[in-house]
Amino acid sequence: MAIERTLSILKPDATRRNLTGKINALFEEAGLRIVAQKRIKLSDAQAGAFYEVHKARPFYGSLVSSMTGAPVVVQVLEGEGAILKHRDVMGATDPKKAEPHTVRAQFAESIEANSVHGSDSAENAATEIAFFFAGTEILP
Numbered sequence: 318m319a320i321e322r323t324l325s326i327l328k329p330d331a332t333r334r335n336l337t338g339k340i341n342a343l344f345e346e347a348g349l350r351i352v353a354q355k356r357i358k359l360s361d362a363q364a365g366a367f368y369e370v371h372k373a374r375p376f377y378g379s380l381v382s383s384m385t386g387a388p389v390v391v392q393v394l395e396g397e398g399a400i401l402k403h404r405d406v407m408g409a410t411d412p413k414k415a416e417p418h419t420v421r422a423q424f425a426e427s428i429e430a431n432s433v434h435g436s437d438s439a440e441n442a443a444t445e446i447a448f449f450f451a452g453t454e455i456l457p
C-alpha cells in the first residue's frame with residue numbers, strides 16, 4: 318500500500334478535556350506518524366471556509382461555532398494507507414454508531430462534538446493539508 322498523508326484535527330471538545338495525548342497515542346498505535354502538528358484557534362472565517370462543503374446543511378452554523386469555541390490541534394499524519402487508516406481509528410461520525418475501539422466511541426460527546434476530523438479522500442487530504450500547513454512545516 319502507498320504511503321499517504323492526511324489532515325487530522327483534534328476538535329475543541331477534545332482540547333478542552335485535555336485529550337490530545339490520549340488521541341495521538343491511538344493514532345500512533347495504529348501506525349500513523351505525526352509529521353506536522355500545531356495548536357491554533359480557528360476564526361469564524363477559517364472554520365466557515367474549511368467546512369464550506371457543508372454550507373447548505375442544517376448543522377453548518379452550529380458546527381462552525383463549535384469549531385471556534387476553543388483551540389484545535391491541526392496535524393498531518395503519514396503512513397501506509399493513512400487516509401483510510403485514520404478514518405478507521407476515528408470511527409463513525411455519530412459516536413453511538415462508532416466501533417468501540419475508535420476515538421469517537423471512546424471520547425466524542427455528540428455527533429457534532431465528535432473529537433476529531435479526518436480527510437476522506439486523497440484529493441481532500443491534499444487541499445486540507447495545504448489549508449493549514451506550508452510544505453516546510455511537514456517533517457517526515
Ligand code: UDP
Nearest residue numbers: 376380409410428429430431433434435437
Ligand atoms: N456533523 C453534525 N451533524 C451531523 C453530521 C455532521 O454536527 O448530522 C458535524 C460533525 O462534527 C462532523 C462534521 O459535521 O464531523 C462533518 O461531517 P461529515 O459528514 O463530513 O463527517 P466526518 O467526515 O467528520 O465523519
